[in-house]
Structure formats: C-alpha cells, structure tokens
Amino acid sequence: MNDDELDQLLMEREEIVPSSGFVASVMEAVQQEAAAPAPIPFPWKWALPGLIVSVAMAMGMIARWIFSGARVGNSVGSATAALPVGNLFAMLPHGQIAASTLLALEWSALALLVSLAAVRFSMKIATVRE
Amino acid sequence: MSRISASEDQADVARVLAGEIAAFEGIVRRWQGPLINLAYRFCRDRGRAEEMAQEAFLRAYRGLPKWRGESAFSTWLFALATNLYRSELRRIPAGAMPLEDIAEPRDPRAIDGGLEDLDRDRAVRRVVDTLPAKYREALICFYFQEMDVPTAAAGLGIAEGTLKARLFRGRKMLESKLPSLLEARESHSYACPKETA
Numbered sequence: 163m164n165d166d167e168l169d170q171l172l173m174e175r176e177e178i179v180p181s182s183g184f185v186a187s188v189m190e191a192v193q194q195e196a197a198a199p200a201p202i203p204f205p206w207k208w209a210l211p212g213l214i215v216s217v218a219m220a221m222g223m224i225a226r227w228i229f230s231g232a233r234v235g236n237s238v239g240s241a242t243a244a245l246p247v248g249n250l251f252a253m254l255p256h257g258q259i260a261a262s263t264l265l266a267l268e269w270s271a272l273a274l275l276v277s278l279a280a281v282r283f284s285m286k287i288a289t290v291r292e
Numbered sequence: 293m294s295r296i297s298a299s300e301d302q303a304d305v306a307r308v309l310a311g312e313i314a315a316f317e318g319i320v321r322r323w324q325g326p327l328i329n330l331a332y333r334f335c336r337d338r339g340r341a342e343e344m345a346q347e348a349f350l351r352a353y354r355g356l357p358k359w360r361g362e363s364a365f366s367t368w369l370f371a372l373a374t375n376l377y378r379s380e381l382r383r384i385p386a387g388a389m390p391l392e393d394i395a396e397p398r399d400p401r402a403i404d405g406g407l408e409d410l411d412r413d414r415a416v417r418r419v420v421d422t423l424p425a426k427y428r429e430a431l432i433c434f435y436f437q438e439m440d441v442p443t444a445a446a447g448l449g450i451a452e453g454t455l456k457a458r459l460f461r462g463r464k465m466l467e468s469k470l471p472s473l474l475e476a477r478e479s480h481s482y483a484c485p486k487e488t489a
Contacts, residue, residue, distance in 0.1 A: 168463055171416050171470065172435050178332050180324045184342055188320045188349045195350060196313050 216271040223268035301365035320349055327373050333432045334377045335386045344380055348373040367446050374447040419469050427462030430455055
C-alpha cells in the first residue's frame, strides 16, 4: 500500500450537518454566561501586606537556619546539629517562650507560602490544559 | 478559510468585545459545521460531538479577550477546540460506535459501491481508533485540515516536525494493519456474495 492509497483511505468523506437547534443552544449558553455575575477578583489589596510579612518571616527563618547551622556545625560538629531540625533545637533559647512563638509563626508563614505556591501552580496547570 | 470570513470574524469579535453579545451568533453560524465535524472525528458520536462543540464555543466566548489577532481567528478557534476535544476524550474515551449512531452523510454516494465504501471507511476508522492517542490525534487533525501540516500542528499545539514524526509513525502502524484487514474484508465479501433476489 503506497502513501496515496493510504491518503485516500484516511481522507474522510463523511460530513455531518449540525442539528437545527445548535446555534440557538449555543447562544442560550452564551447569554447565560454573559448574565452570570463576574467572578470576584482576588483581594490583592488586603492580602499583599500579609504576603510580604510572610515572605520576610520565611526568609528570615531560612537565613537563621543557614547561619545558626554553620555556627552550630562549627562549634559542636555533631551529625544531628548539621540537620535543619537539629539546628532548630539548637537555636531555641531555653525557657524563652517568645522565641518559640516566633519560630511557630515562621513555620506558619513558610507553610502558608508553600500552600500558596502549590495552589498557584495547580491553577496554572489547569489554565494551560483548558 | 476565505479572507471575507476572516474579516467577518474580526468584526464580530470586536463587536462581542464591545458588549454586543448577539454578534457571537455570526461566529457560531460560520464555524458550527467545522467544529462539530472535528469533534465527530474524535468521538464518533453525533450527540457528544455537538456537546463538545458547544463547550468549545463557550470557551471561545470566555477566551475572546485573550485572542490578540496574532494568528487567524480560525487557527485560534481550532487550537482551542482541539485541545478541549483531546482532554474530553482522555477523560471519557470514545466508546465503540453503534451502527445507529453513524451520521447521515451530507453527500450520499451512489448505491452501487457506496455501501462497500462506507463499510471500508468504517473498517479504516476502527483501525485508526486502535492507535495510541498521539498518533490518532495527529492523523485526525492532519486529514481534517486537508493535509495542511502548519494548520494541523497549530491546532494540536505542537511543532511541525513533531507532527510530521507522529504522522510518519502513525502511518507506518496503519500500513502494517490495514492491508490484512482490507484483504480479509474483500475475501469475506467474495465468499459471501450479496443476495440478488
């Protein structure tokens, strides 16, 4: 079988005619779409300050991990201290609740940013696929 | 598509974007046939083809502000529709085609030989349906666009080279499957001649 024969076989001759109510049906759906209220835009004005604070806290936390990790790693040299979790315990001032609260806030900020990034990423994928 | 249609599309899009929703009807009227037929090539079900085409038009309406006129409206519309049809078919694959769902052809062929052609077309389509999705989609778009590689590639959102490679591979697969199938059908028709009385 040569290419021309295959082309002949694959060329569709069958053509269907749209049903008589198709245009009306589409226009009805379009009218409904147009009449629906516009989606509420994301409140960036209100979210932005919180986002900036979260980013700053997360970056501060990461920076402290790095610096304290290097410090503890140099002074103690233990395998546990070289790990991020080990560094966290090492840098916690004993008996100071404020520091642990700060740490909790930083973790929350980091979790918030990771969640936000995950949501944005999944929405981007969904938009591309549409 | 003709230049007149392209300018009509542009004018209608401008009117819709200016708030005249009824102008979208012109677009639907011009493109309903091609979009439904393209959907039909994918799913082989008339009812579902119309549903998918309606969804494509709805998405086109929503996405009109995103069309910047860099490509022809038809190219944009076909790319959008093809993308939607592929997603839909991956979500719910096309089932086996019941005989009653085969649409009436617009231009029926002569009775002598016409039925054999229809039978052969159906056999060919069944073989095409067995191909992996990427080769099947490439073949559907290529032949739907009357063997226009750039348009078919744009519709699928892939490079022309990629389309050519998929066409080559898909055709090789078909070449290995079709002759035996067609020969088997021919020998079967010789062995079982039609009743003449």
